[in-house]
Amino acid sequence: MSRTLRPLLNPVLRHRMLWPVVILAALLLLNLFFTNGFFKVEMKDGHLYGSLIDIVRFGAPLILVSLGMTLVIATCGIDLSVGSIVAISGALACLWISELGDQNSIGGVLTAVALGLGLSVALGAWNGFLVAGIGIQPIIATLILMVAGRGVAQLITDGQIITVNSSPYKLIGGGYWLTLPFGIIIVIAVLALTAFLTRRLALGLLIESVGGNAEASRLAGIRSRGVLMMVYAFCGLCAGIAGLMISSNVSSADGNNAGLWIELDAILAVVIGGTSLAGGRFSLGGTVLGALIIQTLTTTIYSIGVPPETTLLFKALVVTIVCLLQSPAFREKAFRRRRRPAAAASASAEEEAGEERVGVSA
Amino acid sequence: MLRRIRALKSISALVLAGAVAFTMAGCGSSDGSAGSSGSGGSGGSSDGKIVMGFSQVGAESGWRTANTKSVQESAQEAGIELKFSDAQQKQENQIKAIRSYIQQKVDVIAFSPVVESGWDTVLKEAKNANIPVILTDRAVDSQDTSLYKTFLGSDFVEEGRKAGQWLVEEYKDSTDPVNIVQLEGTTGSAPANDRKAGFQEVISADSKFKIIASQTGDFTRAKGKEVMEAFLKSNPDIDVLYAHNDDMGLGAIEAIEGAGKVPGKDIKIITVDAVRDGMQALADGKINYIVECSPLLGPQLMDLAKKVVNGEQVPTRVVTEETTFTQEQAKEALPNRKY
Numbered sequence: 001m002s003r004t005l006r007p008l009l010n011p012v013l014r015h016r017m018l019w020p021v022v023i024l025a026a027l028l029l030l031n032l033f034f035t036n037g038f039f040k041v042e043m044k045d046g047h048l049y050g051s052l053i054d055i056v057r058f059g060a061p062l063i064l065v066s067l068g069m070t071l072v073i074a075t076c077g078i079d080l081s082v083g084s085i086v087a088i089s090g091a092l093a094c095l096w097i098s099e100l101g102d103q104n105s106i107g108g109v110l111t112a113v114a115l116g117l118g119l120s121v122a123l124g125a126w127n128g129f130l131v132a133g134i135g136i137q138p139i140i141a142t143l144i145l146m147v148a149g150r151g152v153a154q155l156i157t158d159g160q161i162i163t164v165n166s167s168p169y170k171l172i173g174g175g176y177w178l179t180l181p182f183g184i185i186i187v188i189a190v191l192a193l194t195a196f197l198t199r200r201l202a203l204g205l206l207i208e209s210v211g212g213n214a215e216a217s218r219l220a221g222i223r224s225r226g227v228l229m230m231v232y233a234f235c236g237l238c239a240g241i242a243g244l245m246i247s248s249n250v251s252s253a254d255g256n257n258a259g260l261w262i263e264l265d266a267i268l269a270v271v272i273g274g275t276s277l278a279g280g281r282f283s284l285g286g287t288v289l290g291a292l293i294i295q296t297l298t299t300t301i302y303s304i305g306v307p308p309e310t311t312l313l314f315k316a317l318v319v320t321i322v323c324l325l326q327s328p329a330f331r332e333k334a335f336r337r338r339r340r341p342a343a344a345a346s347a348s349a350e351e352e353a354g355e356e357r358v359g360v361s362a
Numbered sequence: 363m364l365r366r367i368r369a370l371k372s373i374s375a376l377v378l379a380g381a382v383a384f385t386m387a388g389c390g391s392s393d394g395s396a397g398s399s400g401s402g403g404s405g406g407s408s409d410g411k412i413v414m415g416f417s418q419v420g421a422e423s424g425w426r427t428a429n430t431k432s433v434q435e436s437a438q439e440a441g442i443e444l445k446f447s448d449a450q451q452k453q454e455n456q457i458k459a460i461r462s463y464i465q466q467k468v469d470v471i472a473f474s475p476v477v478e479s480g481w482d483t484v485l486k487e488a489k490n491a492n493i494p495v496i497l498t499d500r501a502v503d504s505q506d507t508s509l510y511k512t513f514l515g516s517d518f519v520e521e522g523r524k525a526g527q528w529l530v531e532e533y534k535d536s537t538d539p540v541n542i543v544q545l546e547g548t549t550g551s552a553p554a555n556d557r558k559a560g561f562q563e564v565i566s567a568d569s570k571f572k573i574i575a576s577q578t579g580d581f582t583r584a585k586g587k588e589v590m591e592a593f594l595k596s597n598p599d600i601d602v603l604y605a606h607n608d609d610m611g612l613g614a615i616e617a618i619e620g621a622g623k624v625p626g627k628d629i630k631i632i633t634v635d636a637v638r639d640g641m642q643a644l645a646d647g648k649i650n651y652i653v654e655c656s657p658l659l660g661p662q663l664m665d666l667a668k669k670v671v672n673g674e675q676v677p678t679r680v681v682t683e684e685t686t687f688t689q690e691q692a693k694e695a696l697p698n699r700k701y
Contacts, residue, residue: 036597037596044622051592051596054591054592054595174616249587250583254582256421257584299592307576308577
């Protein structure tokens with residue numbers, strides 16, 4: 001690398017989004033070689049159609065849940081109940097629609113959506129109340145709803161899968177608008193709103209400050225309780241929208257399986273995106289990237305035909321690599337080993353270190 | 363020093379309190395179990411009331427709910443007291459439930475294993491407690507068959523074979539290669555393993571049948587749709603879809619329609635189960651063939667339970683009565699469908 005390039009490249013190489021972008025690119029590259037027509041996007045029935053569209057379409061609920069999770073984690077909290085909220089909101093909306101005389105009536109569907117989202121916000125606020133009002137640790141407070149929430153969803157659906165046949169409802173998660181999947185448009189809207197509220201207004205700073213040190217923030221005049229309540233309610237709302245999308249995509253509500261383990265995927269997406277679990281800082285862009293990596297990984301597994309028995313292992317390997325690359329401590333260690341050749345460094349560590357050396361000191 | 367003594371005192375008080383609570387709990391539970399065994403065991407001979415502990419997989423589909431209802435209703439009809447628990451798809455919940463049944467000293471334990479493996483320890487505990495175990499619907503892969511009395515349920519391998527036989531019959535006049543995609547059930551579950559094996563066994567006789575892609579859809583509609591979307595993009599030429607249950611097939615139908623193809627015509631669909639939504643799709647021509655997997659095994663289960671508790675010999679394998687449906691048969695059967 002020439003000396004003149006260094007100052008230009010350094011900010012890129014040190015950017016915290018570098019490694020997620022590299023991994024996403026690597027996954028896409030894998031598909032370029034192993035999957036026929038992975039990058040083909042065509043028009044079908046007046047909307048875009050292709051594997052890339054699928055990734056964003058099926059990834060949309062995860063992106064939403066992860067956005068809410070990002071803010072919660074930024075306050076040094078965690079929300080395990082999002083999967084249950086996903087199930088509840090979908091179940092309530094589908095139950096309401098299934099009992100409508102005319103399932104295609106827009107008013108009825110809007111009421112169903114409002115009911116689902118209203119309950120989601122209320123459940124999120126309940127989490128916020130437990131955390132901020134009573135002072136229960138977030139992982140415990142939200143664990144309550146994680147376990148109980150599935151029960152509530154099953155209660156709503158009566159343990160059955162509720163099938164609905166409503167075209168306005170179908171639009172939310174399975175429909176298209178302006179050739180784009182409607183889910184993506186919702187995601188973009190929520191993302192834009194969140195980015196505006198947290199990055200253009202002071203809200204983001206307040207959230208980070210509460211996450212950094214809630215007591216100090218309170219003494220500095222920030223209503224940390226209010227901020228916490230709001231963040232958990234927002235997380236509930238995001239999960240609620242995701243729940244509507246998931247159930248609308250298959251026109252049915254499944255209290256048992258809808259959103260199962262999505263909380264873990266969401267936490268992973270947030271972490272891959274560079275938000276610290278210790279709170280105090282967050283990256284919305286990183287989270288979106290993290291969620292896209294997870295969904296691309298899933299789609300890749302289906303497309304290149306990884307046998308189902310080894311799917312989890314394959315996922316684990318990729319996630320391990322991502323997390324190691326993301327960790328400054330690991331990179332530092334690998335880098336130091338390179339400088340002391342006597343140390344018994346593994347071949348892969350050598351390689352890592354080699355790249356790092358090029359990046360930082362060449 | 364004084365403070366230290368006080369601390370010691372309070373600690374010992376705590377320990378004591380704990381010990382008391384523990385022994386009391388011990389007494390309570392032993393009392394409880396003695397009581398329940400009294401009403402169960404001895405009561406079993408005097409008023410004939412058998413106590414059955416039943417651990418269900420979950421309520422993941424309409425099929426499972428119908429299965430649960432069938433067990434509950436026939437228990438009531440047969441005069442058997444049923445202790446029911448829902449494992450919510452988790453093996454550890456099921457093991458916990460079985461252990462609690464052993465503690466409660468029920469007369470017979472019946473359960474549908476979530477997965478095939480890992481049951482030996484808890485089943486040995488049941489055997490040591492002299493409680494007979496009946497497996498329903500799904501088998502376990504234990505080497506030691508003395509761990510359970512009998513297995514009542516569908517023959518999933520046979521279901522796979524039936525699906526394969528229809529396919530062979532459907533394409534008997536054609537020599538072109540037939541590209542098949544398969545949506546498997548939850549990885550490691552008996553129905554997924556067996557339905558795959560039975561199907562494979564039949565179609566492998568003719569080399570024109572090729573399974574070009576096979577992935578798990580976890581028996582759910584959402585996953586079935588997601589996986590089918592990926593199949594449709596990476597394999598432009600699909601002739602047949604074989605889904606291990608109706609729900610995944612229903613999800614896949616949406617994906618196929620989204621790709622601008624006609625389910626049932628452009629891509630022939632075979633599923634297993636025959637739940638109401640699936641039968642509806644079959645009658646509408648979107649599915650071509652359904653192999654029934656009947657959940658209504660309650661009456662047979664109660665019958666077996668009575669025999670087992672009375673010490674009668676029962677066959678180690680009892681198969682539930684099942685059939686298959688074509689589109690015409692579905693139209694006839696649909697109005698009287700229970701689930």
